[in-house]
Each structure stands twice: as structure tokens, then as C-alpha cells.
Amino acid sequence: MQTSTSWRSFRMAAWLGWLIESNWTDPFLFAIYSIVKPLSGAAILVIMYGIISGGNFNTPLFPYIYLGNAFYIYVGAVMTGVSWAVVDDREHYKTLKYMYIAPIYIPVYLLGRGVARFITGSIAVFITIVAGVLFLKVPLKLAEINWGLFLVTLILGVVMLALLGLLLAGVTLTVARHEGFIGEATAGALYIFSGAVFPLDVLPEWLRPIGYFMPTTYWLELLRRSLVGNVAQAFPTLSNFTNMEILGIMLGLSIFFGVISVQVFRYCDAIARERGLIDHTTNY
Amino acid sequence: MNPRNAKFISREGEINLAVQSKYSRKDIGWRLFLKTIIARAYPRLIGQQREVSWLVFDVVMPMLGVIAYVLVYRALNAPEEYIGFVVMGGAMTAFWMNVLWSMSSQLYWEKEQGNLALYIMAPNSMMAILLGMALGGMLATAMRAVAVTLLGSFMFGVTYEVTSYLQLLSVFMLAMVALYGLGMMMASAFLLFGREAWHMANLAQDPLFLASGFYFPIKTLPFCVAAGASIIPLTLGMDAMRQLVFPSGFKFGFLNVQLEILLLAILSVVFVATAKVLLAYVEKIAVREGRITESRR
Numbered sequence: 001m002q003t004s005t006s007w008r009s010f011r012m013a014a015w016l017g018w019l020i021e022s023n024w025t026d027p028f029l030f031a032i033y034s035i036v037k038p039l040s041g042a043a044i045l046v047i048m049y050g051i052i053s054g055g056n057f058n059t060p061l062f063p064y065i066y067l068g069n070a071f072y073i074y075v076g077a078v079m080t081g082v083s084w085a086v087v088d089d090r091e092h093y094k095t096l097k098y099m100y101i102a103p104i105y106i107p108v109y110l111l112g113r114g115v116a117r118f119i120t121g122s123i124a125v126f127i128t129i130v131a132g133v134l135f136l137k138v139p140l141k142l143a144e145i146n147w148g149l150f151l152v153t154l155i156l157g158v159v160m161l162a163l164l165g166l167l168l169a170g171v172t173l174t175v176a177r178h179e180g181f182i183g184e185a186t187a188g189a190l191y192i193f194s195g196a197v198f199p200l201d202v203l204p205e206w207l208r209p210i211g212y213f214m215p216t217t218y219w220l221e222l223l224r225r226s227l228v229g230n231v232a233q234a235f236p237t238l239s240n241f242t243n244m245e246i247l248g249i250m251l252g253l254s255i256f257f258g259v260i261s262v263q264v265f266r267y268c269d270a271i272a273r274e275r276g277l278i279d280h281t282t283n284y
Numbered sequence: 285m286n287p288r289n290a291k292f293i294s295r296e297g298e299i300n301l302a303v304q305s306k307y308s309r310k311d312i313g314w315r316l317f318l319k320t321i322i323a324r325a326y327p328r329l330i331g332q333q334r335e336v337s338w339l340v341f342d343v344v345m346p347m348l349g350v351i352a353y354v355l356v357y358r359a360l361n362a363p364e365e366y367i368g369f370v371v372m373g374g375a376m377t378a379f380w381m382n383v384l385w386s387m388s389s390q391l392y393w394e395k396e397q398g399n400l401a402l403y404i405m406a407p408n409s410m411m412a413i414l415l416g417m418a419l420g421g422m423l424a425t426a427m428r429a430v431a432v433t434l435l436g437s438f439m440f441g442v443t444y445e446v447t448s449y450l451q452l453l454s455v456f457m458l459a460m461v462a463l464y465g466l467g468m469m470m471a472s473a474f475l476l477f478g479r480e481a482w483h484m485a486n487l488a489q490d491p492l493f494l495a496s497g498f499y500f501p502i503k504t505l506p507f508c509v510a511a512g513a514s515i516i517p518l519t520l521g522m523d524a525m526r527q528l529v530f531p532s533g534f535k536f537g538f539l540n541v542q543l544e545i546l547l548l549a550i551l552s553v554v555f556v557a558t559a560k561v562l563l564a565y566v567e568k569i570a571v572r573e574g575r576i577t578e579s580r581r
Binding site for chain 1: 341344348352355359361362483487489493499500
């Protein structure tokens, strides 16, 4: 694999992905489309919280829920952004076979296809957080943010999610049916097991180890800690760990899942080629 | 005559016989209308049950949402009624998803796959096709909704106390007729969409979960918002059903149940009638502008 080939694959895939995602309508409608959906999800949680707490948004649980939900947008966007490219190219545009015979590097191409959703996801995360700060008193002060920790965690997490997306893309290659559900089901399950909108202690005890094994659990915890500091540490789940310890665990799990993802993709890719699944359309 | 020809003639004879007998009868009028409804409902009802894996996904996906929202309420130490509200909301999402993806977008999918032109060329009513889609979708989705309700109730120990079965049945049936009437209306509009159809259906998912109070009582929203959201039949339907099946549900009611039944009846008539008018109009535009066979990928 040449570096130039990888870069070209990534760059062109990112541009192609952006055009596919955005050029179906005018920029205004696209902006509304990109923002309304995540804001609605956040608003459901805000209303649920508001009803039960009687409108008291000053407890530590509120920023825990709100920020966890906001950053979780990345999980769906990046992970399914990568894996959905297989469905889109194979079933919808019927171009995946051409991509395979083109002088590009397929895993990098798929990662590039996730960039567009990363961008729209970033906009949605930003707007959700700004709305929380402006209207719901999320205690986020720019001067108190641990920017170094935040940026390192964010970048590491996005890479980790993209690699998980590659794993799903590999599985998607070998599946003729339900490929569209794979990303959604995985993102939905991670939503529960990552403690995105409730501390892991709320889960039954026998299910908690699944959450402890997910890198997204540590990723969300670190993002909260870097943004709202002690407020995020009010919950017992990971309170015994320092930021560096959590970063270390997250890095270790990210490397572990990254290696697994690449291996799974290679394996599934080989199976898909062998069984003639690259241009397999089902209209399912 | 060589044996090959004899075979052919024999086959042709059989075909002729077939044409002269039961297949030659042409159904017209209401009989054709009814048969079209049944024919279009068949793949929805029977075909979907043959694909058991669909059932798994259709139950698992809403359940993931239900579990997450129930655990949020648990983390907030919410009263137990709210757990029941979430389970009911989660079950009803199946209907909204079905209306959105398998009613509204259906004519768009059919266009993409090249079936729409065949539907229009065939000597049957498009309205009957939409009604068949609605009937089949409603019954098939009801099974999924029941599965979600049973599973959610079992997992989280939700109990029900129905105050009036008659009212409950009326609310549910009227909500379904109005909802699928809305779906038929939207199907007409989606006929004009190209690639936007997928995005529009996607866009209508989460905001509706918010506005219709799928996971919380609609009464907690400002009156004008709740009233506006009542144009979606599930808003009033769920509000009435929550009042009828939970012991303290009436405390969370937006309007009284009788009024909600009346409003749902009005919505049913309005949506189905509008769907008929809109379908004829949009079909005419689509034919005139050549959008029936257009497939803008």
C-alpha cells in the first residue's frame, strides 16, 4: 500500500461522501436536516429530566445525561457512516464493484466515506452543547475546560469509532440481508452499555461488565470530565480512576478493538470476494 | 405433426381451457377493489411473517430505545407510571415507523424498483393498493407492537388496569385508521420526491417521537405544542390509551378521552378523504411530468 494511494482513497471518498450526504437538497434544508434530528433526541431527554426533577437542572445528573447524549451523536454518525457506505455503494448505487477494481485502498476508502457524517455529526454535537449551555444551564465554562484532555480524547475516540465502523463494514460485506440494521443495532446497544445517558450502576449488576469492556464508556466519561470536571465525577461508576488511568484503559481498549476490527474486515473482505458478494444486490 | 408440436398444442389447449374457465372472469368494481386490497395486504401480512429475522429486528430495535429510556427514568427515580408510558410509547413507535417507511415511502421504493409504473398500468385502483398496504402493514405491525409490549412489561414489571375496554378498542382502531390515512396521504406526496424521500422519512422520525410524547405525557408540553402535535393521530391515541390502561393515567391526560375519540374520528375521515383527492392529483402531476419511471439515484 502506498501512502499516496491511501491518501487519495481517503480524500476522494470523503469528498464523494460529502456530496452524497449533502447534495440532495439546498444547503438550508440540509442544515435543518442535520440539526433537527439530534436536537429532537436531546429534547426528549431534557423533557423527561425536566418532568421528573421539577425543572431543576442544577444536579450533576443533568450534565451527565446531556453531554453523554450529545457526544453519543458521534457514535451513530461515525460508526454507521463507515459501514453504511457498503450498503449505499452495493445496493443503492451499485458501484461497490467498481470501487474494488479502482486503484484505491478499500478500507481507507470506507473510512473516508465516514468523514461526511463526522462533519455533520460535529455540527450537531456543537449545536446541542451550545443549546444546553445557553438554555439549560449546562455548567460548561470555557476557561475551566481541560482542552488538552478534551482534544486527545475526542480524536482518539473518533479514530476508535471509525475502526469499529470498519468492523461493521466487514460484517456488512458478508451479509445479504439486514445490513442496514447492523449499524443501528450496534449503536443502540452501545447507547445502553456505555452509560451514555445514565450511570452504569443503573444497569443490573450482571450486565455492567459489558459496559466496562466498551471503550465508549471511558471515552464518554473522559469527555464529561474534561468539560465539566468534578460534576462528571459525582457518580460512583468510574470515580476511583484518575483521568490518566481512564485514558490508559481507553487507549488499550481502542487498540484492542482496532486490531480486531482490521482483522475482521480483512477476513470478511476475503469471504465476500470468494463468495461473490461484492456486487451482490438483493433489493431487500 | 411432430411430437414437439403436439406437445405445444396440448399445452396451448390447456392454456385456452384455463383462460376459458376460472381465469377468464374479470373482476370489476368493488370486487376488483376488494381483491386488490387483499392482494396488496398479502405480502405485508404473510410475506413478512415468513421472514422471521425481520420480526427480531422489528422487536429488538424499539426495545433498545425502550430499555434506554426506562433506565433514564430509573436513574431519575421516576414514579413507576412513567416506565409504563415508555413501554407503550416504544410499542407504538413500530406503527409510526411502519407508516413512515412502509406507507409514505413505499411508492418511492416501488418507483426505484420499477414497480410503480406496473401499479398504475394495471386496471385497479391506486387507492385500493394504498388501502391494502395500510391493512397489511397495520396487522403485521400490531404483532410487533404486541411483542414489544409483552417483552417490556415482563422486563420492567409494568401492570395495567383497563378502565373501559370499549373505549380502549375505539381509541386504538380510530388512531390506526387516522394514522394509516395520514400514511396514505404522505405516500402521495412522496411520489413526487426523488432522493429526498429517504431523508424526509428519516427527518420525520425523532422530531415526531418528541412532539407526540412517545416517552412522556404530552400534557407536559405547552398547550399550543401539544395541540399542534395532535394532528399526528398517535399523539391523541397514546394520550387516551395511557389514560385508559394505567390506574393514575388520567392525571397525565392532555384532553378527556371522549373528546380525543371524537377528534380521532374526525382525523380519520379527513385523512382518508384527503388521501384519495391528493393521490389522484399527485398521480396526474407525476404522469404529466414523467416522474413515474424516474429513478434519481
